[in-house]
Amino acid sequence: KPNKVVEAKEVYGTSSLEHPTVFSLVQETGAYYVGGNFHGINSVAFPYPVQTPAEVRAVLPEGKPVVAFQNRNPIHRAHFELLVCAQRDVKDSILLVHPTCGPTQPGDIDGVVRISTYEALKEETKQEFPMFRWAYLPYSMKMAVPREAIQ
Numbered sequence: 001k002p003n004k005v006v007e008a009k010e011v012y013g014t015s016s017l018e019h020p021t022v023f024s025l026v027q028e029t030g031a032y033y034v035g036g037n038f039h040g041i042n043s044v045a046f047p048y049p050v051q052t053p054a055e056v057r058a059v060l061p062e063g064k065p066v067v068a069f070q071n072r073n074p075i076h077r078a079h080f081e082l083l084v085c086a087q088r089d090v091k092d093s094i095l096l097v098h099p100t101c102g103p104t105q106p107g108d109i110d111g112v113v114r115i116s117t118y119e120a121l122k123e124e125t126k127q128e129f130p131m132f133r134w135a136y137l138p139y140s141m142k143m144a145v146p147r148e149a150i151q
Contacts, residue, residue: 002033020105046138048101048115056096056135065093070137072100074109074117080125087131095132097122102140 008015008022017023051059060066067086071079075097087095099118101111115136122134 001031004029044138046101047112048119048136048138050138051135056098056133059133059135060094060096065090066096067093068096068098070098070100072104072108072114074114075099075121076117080121083132084129087129093131095129097132097134098137100137100139102138104140 004026005015008019008025012019012022014022017026067090069079069083069086083095083097087093097118099114101115103111118134118136122132125132
């Protein structure tokens with residue numbers, strides 16, 4: 001059984017319930033954590049496409065360099081230009097667009113909305129940029145000082 005007060009203090013630098021992520025950790029997260037390999041349990045269903053690490057690796061051509069882009073925000077033009085430049089800077093590379101799409105901070109844009117921006121860009125650019133690959137991370141981002149945490 002985890003000590004959530006110690007976890008909050010170590011990860012977020014505070015155990016105050018006024019911190020929204022500490023509140024979520026202490027008040028909303030279950031009493032026990034489970035890790036390791038699971039058998040006989042189905043994966044959680046998400047309202048957007050997700051892939052296992054093996055499925056992501058399968059869409060990356062062997063022997064080609066991969067440039068990866070991870071973000072938690074809806075994608076916009078400046079991001080896209082960054083993607084194009086980064087991919088072009090690494091000869092014959094594949095670009096893996098790999099945003100997180102789980103819950104973020106209170107008031108942030110919903111994950112389904114965020115992913116819809118990536119899906120729209122994917123559709124609009126698939127002819128011109130066939131070297132782009134797309135894989136969504138169903139993780140929640142917990143931004144805080146002194147560290148950021150991915151769950």
